[in-house]
Amino acid sequence: MTLHRPVLRAVGLTKRFGSVVANDDVSLDVAAGELHCLFGENGAGKSTLSAMLHGELQPDAGHIEVDGRRTDFRSPADAIAEGIGMVHQHFVLARALTVIENIVAGTSRSGWRLGLTEARERLSRLCGDLGIAIELDAPLWQLSVGEQQWVEILKALYLDARVLILDEPTAVLTPQESGKLFGMIGKMRDRGLAVVIVTHKLREVLQADTITVLRRGRKVGTLDGRDATVESLTRLMIGGDLASSPARSSNSPGRVAVQATGLMAKGSWGETIVDDVSLMVRSGEIFGIAGVAGNGQKPLLEMLAGIREPESGSLLIGDRQLEGLSAADFMRAGVGIIPEDRYAEGLVGPFSIAENIILGRHRSKDLCRGLFIAGDRVVAKAEEAMRRYSIAAPAINTPVSRLSGGNAQKVVLARELDQASVLLLANQPTRGLDIGVVATVHEELRRKRDEGVAVILVSEDIDDLFDLCDRIGVMFAGRIVGIVSPETTSRDIVGSMMVGRAPAGGATCA
Amino acid sequence: MRIITRSGPSVTWSIAVYGAAAVVGLLMTIVLISISGAPVGASLVALGQGAAGSPASIASSVVKATPLILTGLATCVTYRAGLWTVGQESQVVAGAAAAWQMSLWTTGMAPVVVIVLCVLAALAGGAALGALVAWFRTRFGISEIVSSMMLNYIVFFALAWLISGPWMASGGTASYQQTGLLERAYWLPNIVDVGKMHIGVVLALIVVIWLQVLLKRMPLGYEIRAMGFNATALSQRGVDKRRLVLTVMVISGVIAALAGVGEVFGVSHRLTGDNLSGMGFDGIIIALIGGLSPLGTLVAGLFFGALHNGSLFMNVITGVPTALVTAIQGVVLILFLIAGAVRRYRIERA
Structure with missing residues (x-):
């Protein structure tokens, strides 16, 4: 195990929901100054475990120790008092408040005063230590998703967290933002903080010092990060080997299934959210749309599904002009949509x-x-x-x-x-799903493509897009800023296009 | 302490919970009667006799229940669709008033023709009011709660004007305004020759069955239920939400209007300022007690119809105020809402 004394220790944690055992006798040690990764498929019990670690859920059996002392967290407030901070996947921030207000809100230990002056000093020092630049007086809604995550992290550190738990921290980030986040995590680690990240992304797990792998609510192994390999982790996680993913389509795409020209959409404040988008997808082709969420992918798909009426532009699906018609007409034309938020x-x-x-x-x-x-x-x-x-x-x-x-x-x-007999639209169809279902979804998308259906796949996961798509359009600020072929482009180039930087020197080979 | 959803509450548990609510309701009724100073035993006996002691009192209870069932059904269909209208009150009046106007226009025609035209006019009146609320909502985004509540006032005062002006009976006074008595030939016919068992009772039963089948088995009912739970998913799958809102509000208006025309043409045979008031709001309570199901509403409607009727007799025999029924209605509603929550959730001490 680790050399240091564990700062946070879970002993035999068990949690049941009715007849389902979400966590079964899970123990783990987190040492100061280490990056500890909770790894496993969705439904493996990672979220339940982290919820118990920060006091949101109470274990049915077992207990949690902080610095060797046995604790009894009745609520997240108890955990925070013991120095356990949590950054949720979906941020818990007030959009109308400024960064500093968000951080200070509810933390005051001196009655009614906000104590912004002292807070400002401490926060600037924290930002300096972590190597981030953030405008403390900016209202939160002006911040990018990555910056909002910094606010969550600052909030936890401001409360003197010694253990920071991050739930799926990179789920909403661009590759660049993820890189920056891991840079920050490195600095926190150097300062003696224990960082626990919950993830199912292999690439991130390999950066951890210690990896705890969960499967079906049980701990199936604790690995030293230096010894772990993709193969060993996968095997532990799913309890077997995954079939390697088949290649892209070999058959040549057929006739034009969708021809969109000059599509425009406006948001509720009249701002342009889809800006002059034109695209053509043939049947038997998977067309990927890469981009950070909120760059117009959703309204674009809504227009293609007839759910949102375009401000202007024309839309040919199959052999029918469909702009201005109802969602029912689009369905009759053979359009299916897997929406972003299934519930x-x-x-x-x-x-x-x-x-x-x-x-x-x-x-x-x-x-x-x-x-x-x-x-x-x-x-x-x-x-x-x-x-x-x-x-x-x-x-x-x-x-x-x-x-x-x-x-x-x-x-x-x-x-x-x-x-979907002509066009299948899929907006992040694998979000939050475990690896088995992800495989099913990908397999079904390929099957539809082979049946001669045009598939448009929106995803933030560049790996998925590169595995599945014949062509990838990158969306930024409502526009398609480029269409690339995964055969001849690198992931980094797509990543920088996603944040609005044009690829330097055009698309180079991977 | 945490509140936990029971997975699939059992039938016995449901019966036990609602049974307990009924027992507590009865106990609180006894408390209310004894507070009024009347002898409890004698009052309860009188209540029972008045409600169901003879064929005549049963008939009278059913007649009392009919408008409550109808306004309850008007509530069921909208609330299942997630449209929280409180306009049943004005829809009842609009139906009755439209029918009354039609009866003035058609005086002298054959009774069958007059009655059919009057009922159709009532349906049109209720439908128009429902459509207005739907239009406010889909065209201007005005909450149906607000618009239907405001329309209640407008319709109420319009009725007050009509019966104190254009429709006022000769001999009416400023303090008690009403129309004249409807010509005997134009009364809704009785189905059996007991009391005022008019044909509207049958219509109400037909509507109960139709609505039950509609909600359970027909595509429109499916859409209504889906809209109540998740309107976004429904409209993204090609259902025109505006048209559906309009349809639901028109159905609700039509059903409530039936209550109005039934009361005026079958029971009171004249329009007064107060013989229709409260029916719409009672209907909301009854539908909620009936779990927003048409059959549940039928049962709840019959129960409270009988209580209303029995309370009149109890008032005569032992002097308990008839307002007792309103109080019981409130108590039972609260108890049933609590029972509904107890049925679905349990509290776990952490």
């Missing part, structure tokens, strides 16, 4: 699997009999979908809100893949 946009939570499978097709002739929805046909359709996509659920009338993220996404897949 908010794709599924009706309290509805059963069967009811969700027919959403949007509930009036179609093959599902209705006379005035009524034909229950038996719906059941048949849902059972087929459950078999075909191996959706794990007690029954077809289980509400989708009770399903795991992966199974819920399979319900969306079952419906939309069936729907």
